[in-house]
Amino acid sequence: MPPQLRPYQVDLINDLYRKLNEGHKRVAxxxxxxxxKTVISGQICAHAEGAGKRLMFLVHLDxxxxxxxxxxxxxxxxxxxxxxxxxxxxxxxxQIASIQTMAKRRWWKQWPADVVFYDxxxxxxxxxxxKSVLKTxxxxxxxxxxxxxxxxxxxxxxxxxxxxVASPVPSDLQQRGFLAAMKYYSMPADGVANLQxxxxxxxxxxxxxLKNACDRPELIEKIIQEWQRLCPGKRTIAxxxxxxxxxxxxxxFRAAGIAADTVEGGTPIKERxxxxxDLQAKTILVLTSCNVISIGFDxxxxxxxxxxxxxxxxxxxxxxxxxxxxxSPQTGKQYGIILDQAGNLERLGFPEDIKDYYLPHQQDxxxxxxxxxTKPCPQCGRIxxxxxxxxxxxxxxxxxxRTLNLEDMVEIYSVEQAHQITDPxxxxxxxxGYRRRAYHLGYAPTLADHDFNAKCGRxxxxxxxxxxxxxxxxxxxxxxxxxxxxxxxAKRLGQREDWIIHEFEQEIGPGSFQRVANLRQAL
Numbered sequence: 121m122p123p124q125l126r127p128y129q130v131d132l133i134n135d136l137y138r139k140l141n142e143g144h145k146r147v148a149x150x151x152x153x154x155x156x157k158t159v160i161s162g163q164i165c166a167h168a169e170g171a172g173k174r175l176m177f178l179v180h181l182d183x184x185x186x187x188x189x190x191x192x193x194x195x196x197x198x199x200x201x202x203x204x205x206x207x208x209x210x211x212x213x214x215q216i217a218s219i220q221t222m223a224k225r226r227w228w229k230q231w232p233a234d235v236v237f238y239d240x241x242x243x244x245x246x247x248x249x250x251k252s253v254l255k256t257x258x259x260x261x262x263x264x265x266x267x268x269x270x271x272x273x274x275x276x277x278x279x280x281x282x283x284x285v286a287s288p289v290p291s292d293l294q295q296r297g298f299l300a301a302m303k304y305y306s307m308p309a310d311g312v313a314n315l316q317x318x319x320x321x322x323x324x325x326x327x328x329x330l331k332n333a334c335d336r337p338e339l340i341e342k343i344i345q346e347w348q349r350l351c352p353g354k355r356t357i358a359x360x361x362x363x364x365x366x367x368x369x370x371x372x373f374r375a376a377g378i379a380a381d382t383v384e385g386g387t388p389i390k391e392r393x394x395x396x397x398d399l400q401a402k403t404i405l406v407l408t409s410c411n412v413i414s415i416g417f418d419x420x421x422x423x424x425x426x427x428x429x430x431x432x433x434x435x436x437x438x439x440x441x442x443x444x445x446x447x448s449p450q451t452g453k454q455y456g457i458i459l460d461q462a463g464n465l466e467r468l469g470f471p472e473d474i475k476d477y478y479l480p481h482q483q484d485x486x487x488x489x490x491x492x493x494t495k496p497c498p499q500c501g502r503i504x505x506x507x508x509x510x511x512x513x514x515x516x517x518x519x520x521x522r523t524l525n526l527e528d529m530v531e532i533y534s535v536e537q538a539h540q541i542t543d544p545x546x547x548x549x550x551x552x553g554y555r556r557r558a559y560h561l562g563y564a565p566t567l568a569d570h571d572f573n574a575k576c577g578r579x580x581x582x583x584x585x586x587x588x589x590x591x592x593x594x595x596x597x598x599x600x601x602x603x604x605x606x607x608x609x610a611k612r613l614g615q616r617e618d619w620i621i622h623e624f625e626q627e628i629g630p631g632s633f634q635r636v637a638n639l640r641q642a643l
Contacts, residue, residue, distance in 0.1 A: 122162075122163075122166065122194055122195045122196065123159050123162065123163075123191075123194055123195070125156075125159060125160075125163060126156065126298065128155075128287055128288050128293075128296075128298075129155075129156055129159060129160050129163070129287070132149070132151065132160060132285055132286070132287050133160065133163060133164060133167075135285040136149060136164070136263075136285045139283055139285060140261060144282045144283050145259075145260075145261050145262065145282070146261075146262045146264075146280065146281045146282045146283075147261075147262075147263055147264070147281060147282065147283055147284065147285060148241065148264045148266065148269060148277050148281040148283070148284040148285075148479060149161075149263055149264065149265045149266075149284070149285055149286075150266060150267070150269050150284055150285070150286040150287065150477045151265065151266075151267060151286070151287040152267050152287060152289070152290050152293070152438070152442065152471065152474075153267045153438065153439060153441075153442020153443070153445060153446075154290075154293065154298070154299045154442055154445045154446045154447075155267070155287040155288075155293060155298070155299075156287075157239075157265055157267065158187065158188070158191045158418075159191070160265070160287075161177075161188075161191070161237060161239065161265055162191040162192060162194065162195045162197075163195070164237070164263070165177065165192060165195065165197055165214055165237065166195040166196075166197060168213075168214075168234070168235050169197055169198065169213045169214060172213075173213070173234040173235055174213050174214075174215075174231070174232055174233055174234050174235070175213065175214050175215070175233070175234065175235040175236070175237060176214075176215045176217055176228070176231065176233045176235070176236045176237070176253070176257075177214060177215065177216050177217060177237045177239065178217050178219055178222075178236065178237065178238050178239060178244045178249075178250065178253065179216065179217070179218055179219070179239045179240070179244065180218075180219050180220075180239075180240055180243045180244045180247065181240075182203075182218065182220075182389070183389055183392065184239065184240075185201070185203050185206065185216055185218055186389060187418070188216050188239065189201075189216060192214060192216070197213075197214055198212050198213055198214065199212050199214045199215070199216050200212030200214070200215045200216070201215070201216050201217075202215055202216070202217035202218060202221050202222055202225060202228055203216065203217070203218040203221045204218075204221050210227065210231065215228070215231065215233075219244055219247050219249040219250060222249045222253075223248070223249050229256050233257045233260050234260055234261065235260060235261045235262075235263065236253055236254075236257055236260050236261070236262050236263070237263045237265065238250060238262070238263065238264045238265065239265055240265070240266060241264030241265055241266045241277070242264075242266045242268055242269065242270075242271050242277065242435055245264050245277070245280060246271065246273065246275060254280065262281075264277060264280075264281055267438065267439065267442065268434065268435035268438050268439060269284075269477060269478070269479065269480055270434055270435060270480045271435060271480070272322065272323030272324055272432065272433050272435070273322075273323065274482050275482055276479075276480040276481050276482050277479055277480060278479035278480050278481035278482075279481060279482050281479060283479070284477065284478075284479050286476075286477040289474045289475065289476065289477070290445065290471040290472055290474060291471075291472045291473075291474070291536045294472070297447070298447065299445045299446070299447065300444070300445050300446065300447050300448075300453060300454075300455050300456045301454075301455040301456070302441075302444070302445065302455060302456045302457070302458065302470075302471075302472070302534075302537075303455055303456070303457045303458070303531060304457075304458045304460065304465055304470065304531065304532050304533065304534070305346070305350060305457070305458065305459050305460065305529040305530065305531050305532065306459075306460040306461075306463070306465055306466065306529060306530065306532045307460075307461060307463070307529055307530075315329075315330075315333055315430055315463075317329060317332075317333070318330055318332075318333055318430075320432065323432060323433070324431055324432045324433050324436075325430055325431065325432060327361060327362060330361045330362075330429065330430060331361050331362055331364070331365060333430075334360075334361050334365065334428060334429065334430065334462070335360075335361055335362075335364065335365040335368060337372075339428075339461065340368060340369055340372045341372065342461070343369075343426055343428065343459065343461050344372055344373060344376050344378075346459055346461075346528070346529050347378075347406075347424070347426070347459065348376070349528070350457070350459065350529065351423070351424045351457050351459070353405065354405070354423040354424045354457070355399055355400070355402065355405060355419075355421055355422045355423050355424065356405060356406045356407070356422070356423070356424040356425070356426060357399075357406075357407050357408075357409070357413050357417070357422055357424070357425055357426070357443060357444075358370075358406060358407070358408040358409070358425075358426040358428055359409070359410075359413070359425065359426065359427055359428060359429050359440050360408055360409065360410045360428050360429055361410065361428070361429045362410050363382070363384050363385070363410050365410065365428070365429075366382045366384070366408040366409050366410050367382050367408070369406075369408045369426075369428065370382045370406065370408045373405075373406045373408075378405055378406060379403065379404040379405050379406070380404060380405065380406035380407070380408065381395055381398070381404050381406075381407055381408075382407070382408045382409065383395055383407060383408075383409045383412050383413060384409070384410075384412065385410075385411070385412055387412070392412075395407060396417070396419050399419060399421070399422065400419055400421050400451070410429075413443060417443055418446075419443075419446075420446035420447060420448035420451075420453070421448045421450075421451040421453060422443060422444055422446075422456075423444065423453055423455075423456060423457060424444065424456070424457045424458075424459065425440060425441065425443060425444040425456070425457070425458050425459070426459050426461070427440065427458060427459065427460040427461060427462045427464050427465075428461050428462055429462055430462040430463055430464060430467070431462070431464060431468075432467070432468075434468050434469075437464050437467075437468040438468075438471055440464075441456075441458060441470075441471055442471070444456035444457070444458060445471070459529060460529075460532075461529075465532060466532075469534075470533075470534030470535070470536070470537075471534075472534035472535075472536035472537060473534045473535045473536055530553075533550075533575070535574075535575055535577075538550070538575045538576045538577070539576060539577045541576065544581070547576060547578075547580075547584075548581075548584045550572065550575070550576065551568070551572045551580045551584050551588065552584070552588040552589075554567075554568035554571045554572050555568045555585075555588040555589055555627075556588070556589050558571075559589050559602075559605060562605070562608075564609040564612060564613055565606070565609060565623055566609075566613065582626075585626035585627060586626065586627065586628075586629060587627070588627060589602070589627055590602075590627070590628075592629070594628060596639055599628060599632070599635075599636045599639065600636065600639070600640065602624065602627065602628070603620075603624060603636055606620045606623050606624055607620060609623075620633075621633045624636070
């Protein structure tokens with residue numbers, strides 16, 4: 121029997137056919153990781169073959185050829201291959217085509233394709249072969265499947281596709297029970313690797329610079345300690361900077377008595393499958409890699425993802441989290457866990473906070489595409505573009521990167537998760553974290569109120585202010601330092617002395633302002 125589609129998958133396919141009936145011939149199909157892209161694509165291919173259409177299915181990784189064929193077989197479809205080592209059958213109505221092999225063979229240009237399906241379309245469509253296919257079959261229907269429509273490059277899906285259809289967003293799928301709930305842990309606000317000296321190349325961090333920043337024994341040792349503290353014994357995958365980093369992480373886990381292995385780009389498919397089976401069976405507990413298990417890895421039992429590679433790519437970031445979001449009732453998986461040593465969650469956000477999907481466009485003079493991201497200046501409040509490092513009004517300078525520290529990880533929350541928190545103890549500690557961060561970075565205390573409200577959707581309680589920074593036991597010097605901090609903040613914000621007194625006594629306690637005034641006189 122072919123796979124049974126979930127209701128939202130049926131709805132998505134029906135939406136696609138409505139778009140085609142309206143005359144659209146280039147449609148993006150956006151389905152987040154865990155939404156069932158292979159089942160959706162298999163059903164579309166089955167419908168195409170049943171209607172007598174000839175369909176070319178493009179993949180960009182060798183391992184995806186076998187995965188795609190297995191799904192096609194489950195629908196009873198007839199396939200040929202444009203892939204070295206696979207049997208060629210030009211008469212088959214469906215051709216599974218590797219873009220690497222297509223670059224070396226030319227017969228496909230004369231194959232009468234009615235439909236072209238681009239798997240992982242944010243990659244295949246933008247390859248040299250993908251663009252050639254688009255031009256070669258101008259009258260065909262072109263369908264681009266992706267979980268992550270936004271790319272690092274200038275060219276975007278909206279530059280080539282007419283419209284889109286989409287699955288529900290991750291938070292919706294979680295509520296329906298089709299994706300696992302998640303727990304996120306990250307370093308404290310001033311933790312993780314120091315990326316200040318790492319250059320950006322083609323939109324993402326330079327790999328050589330990342331290696332120097334991240335492939336360090338103290339960081340590897342720390343992530344193992346955090347794993348043992350927060351999620352011992354759980355099936356784990358690690359996303360590393362390069363293959364040497366991946367090997368170092370696996371070696372360190374083994375040295376700590378934890379079974380670990382490394383999957384590499386050159387690892388044969390049978391050997392990969394053996395590793396994945398070992399992970400499911402818990403023969404190994406940790407599998408490390410570099411860009412191998414970000415795409416095409418489908419082992420729902422995995423419970424933990426270690427983010428050890430900083431990135432600026434939201435596509436890579438969401439693909440990695442998605443490896444852990446699949447449900448696995450058979451293995452008793454209750455939720456997925458991310459341990460983020462790379463700072464990616466703070467940089468790129470949470471899948472639960474995606475509100476809708478859209479077709480991104482290349483930025484041009486006409487203002488097309490998504491509006492550029494902005495941020496408020498914590499000193500004067502001016503809204504500036506996110507990449508600005510110095511405020512044009514008040515000259516405030518943003519601290520762009522975080523310095524190395526090896527403190528314990530703390531649990532962090534998406535906006536969607538934070539809005540649902542009802543435990544006042546958790547909310548109070550979150551607010552205290554924003555207060556401490558504002559103070560240590562020299563930002564005005566009002567920024568903590570703003571950030572807490574934006575994250576949690578509510579105002580902090582009055583009693584939460586007391587002891588938020590100094591735990592209610594400030595030394596005389598800390599009281600004096602805090603007073604100077606408030607005076608500087610008041611000057612930037614245009615506030616008077618009564619504001620300083622109010623803010624001071626909120627943190628230190630009633631009557632404390634007079635005590636610190638007496639202390640200053642005594643000194």
